[in-house]
Amino acid sequence: MSGKPDLHDPDLEALLSAYLDGELSAKERQTVEAHLAGCSRCRELLADLQRVKDLVAALPLESPPRPVILPRRPVRRLAELAALAAVLAGLFLIGADLLLPRPAPQPMTPAAQLAPAQPSGSAERTATRAEPSVSPGGRLSGVRVPALVGAGLAVAGTAAFVAVRFGRGRVGLLVGLMGLAGGLLGGCGGPGGQSAEPPVPPGAERIVAAVRADAARRSGQDPGRVRLVSVEAVDWPDTSLGCPEQGKFYAQVITPGYRVVVRAGSTDYEYHTDRAGNFVLCVRGQPSAR
Amino acid sequence: MGAVDGYQLLLERARRGDAAAFERLVAEYQPAVFTFCRHVLNDPDEAADATQEAFVAAWLNIGSIRGDLRAWLFKVALNRCRDRLRRLAAARRAGPGESPEPPNPDGDPEEAFLAAERQELVRRALRELEPDQRLAVVLADLFGYAYTEIAAITGWPLGTVRSRVHRGRLGLRAALLKRRE
Numbered sequence: 001m002s003g004k005p006d007l008h009d010p011d012l013e014a015l016l017s018a019y020l021d022g023e024l025s026a027k028e029r030q031t032v033e034a035h036l037a038g039c040s041r042c043r044e045l046l047a048d049l050q051r052v053k054d055l056v057a058a059l060p061l062e063s064p065p066r067p068v069i070l071p072r073r074p075v076r077r078l079a080e081l082a083a084l085a086a087v088l089a090g091l092f093l094i095g096a097d098l099l100l101p102r103p104a105p106q107p108m109t110p111a112a113q114l115a116p117a118q119p120s121g122s123a124e125r126t127a128t129r130a131e132p133s134v135s136p137g138g139r140l141s142g143v144r145v146p147a148l149v150g151a152g153l154a155v156a157g158t159a160a161f162v163a164v165r166f167g168r169g170r171v172g173l174l175v176g177l178m179g180l181a182g183g184l185l186g187g188c189g190g191p192g193g194q195s196a197e198p199p200v201p202p203g204a205e206r207i208v209a210a211v212r213a214d215a216a217r218r219s220g221q222d223p224g225r226v227r228l229v230s231v232e233a234v235d236w237p238d239t240s241l242g243c244p245e246q247g248k249f250y251a252q253v254i255t256p257g258y259r260v261v262v263r264a265g266s267t268d269y270e271y272h273t274d275r276a277g278n279f280v281l282c283v284r285g286q287p288s289a290r
Numbered sequence: 291m292g293a294v295d296g297y298q299l300l301l302e303r304a305r306r307g308d309a310a311a312f313e314r315l316v317a318e319y320q321p322a323v324f325t326f327c328r329h330v331l332n333d334p335d336e337a338a339d340a341t342q343e344a345f346v347a348a349w350l351n352i353g354s355i356r357g358d359l360r361a362w363l364f365k366v367a368l369n370r371c372r373d374r375l376r377r378l379a380a381a382r383r384a385g386p387g388e389s390p391e392p393p394n395p396d397g398d399p400e401e402a403f404l405a406a407e408r409q410e411l412v413r414r415a416l417r418e419l420e421p422d423q424r425l426a427v428v429l430a431d432l433f434g435y436a437y438t439e440i441a442a443i444t445g446w447p448l449g450t451v452r453s454r455v456h457r458g459r460l461g462l463r464a465a466l467l468k469r470r471e
Binding site for chain 2: 014015016017018021023048049052053055056057058059060061062063064065066067068069070071
């Protein structure tokens with residue numbers, strides 16, 4: 001390094017660093033270069049400034065004594081909690097639906113309770129129902145709806161959690177939507193809802209077979225294509241089997257039997273039966289008229 | 291160029307909420323931000339806190355960061371450092387306290403040109419500068435920013451940047467010459 005600078009022109013001296021850094025205008029640069037050509041002190045100062053610049057530039061970067069710790073972003077944390085809540089809700093639905101006992105059959109309708117008299121005897125009347133029915137046990141098409149929705153929720157929640165936690169947004173979104181769609185399709189009785197028929201209670205095989213054959217005959221379907229949707233043991237409050245015909249009277253005798261729902265094509269048929277083999281096709285609480 | 295593209299890619303991923311990408315950016319820029327804060331604050335603990343705060347601010351505002359991430363980090367870190375300097379100044383006024391890392395007058399000029407010693411000598415000379423001049427020199431020479439970028443980070447007018455860089459270098463030169471004598 002040189003000794004103290006003894007510049008003749010302080011204004012030009014002030015430009016030397018900017019000259020070194022290439023931060024002068026063309027005119028300023030020419031002025032400085034013209035001065036440097038005739039001023040050895042300024043040339044020495046310029047060389048010193050370059051050395052100082054190089055010394056600072058050579059300083060190594062340092063590592064902090066403790067690493068940076070990032071907080072979880074609030075939105076991310078909320079998203080993770082929501083995803084976990086969806087997973088837990090889904091698992092709860094599955095567990096509750098599969099483990100808890102099914103509810104008891106619904107009581108008779110007021111109209112049925114008010115209709116005492118003889119058994120309807122021949123209750124073979126045809127009717128079709130335009131809409132599928134959900135039985136009291138929470139089954140639709142033989143599949144437990146909450147379990148399917150729960151499975152969809154669990155899959156969607158897991159995918160969302162993975163997406164948020166590991167930053168795989170598109171994959172998580174795709175899997176999550178697939179899970180939700182699967183759950184909803186299953187819940188609505190779509191393709192995801194197809195499954196095996198429910199078990200038939202011991203002793204009800206014959207009456208279920210008779211009901212199935214009756215539904216096949218009425219719908220024109222092959223008996224093998226009539227599917228059992230649900231079958232429940234029911235104690236009917238009288239001999240109308242919970243399906244009184246208006247104007248008739250029925251004996252007030254507790255009558256054990258079954259509520260059987262079968263599906264032929266896209267139509268569900270709900271039969272009320274006793275245990276002796278009698279049954280009635282019941283539409284909106286009344287025997288269906290041909 | 292590839293590295294720059296890589297950082298831009300990481301920044302894009304971080305903007306979409308990819309924490310792992312941002313952690314890689316932290317690992318990349320942490321030494322620069324810490325070193326910058328240390329030069330501004332002259333205190334490693336305070337510098338580490340300011341560094342932490344700068345990265346937290348970046349993470350929480352990642353969506354609004356435009357342009358060069360490092361310059362953005364420096365700007366935020368500088369604000370944090372200035373807050374800390376104000377608090378430290380107030381604390382010093384309230385009671386006698388030790389100035390962190392006081393300049394050591396017992397430097398050995400013969401060993402000063404050995405690499406490690408020379409660096410320590412330069413650091414000490416830097417610490418003797420006026421804070422604004424030190425900031426200007428660190429941004430210009432250690433991190434290689436152009437004057438317009440320094441103006442954007444510090445909020446100073448361009449003429450002020452120019453004069454502070456020059457005075458800072460002159461001050462460093464004088465301090466180094468003094469130690470050499």
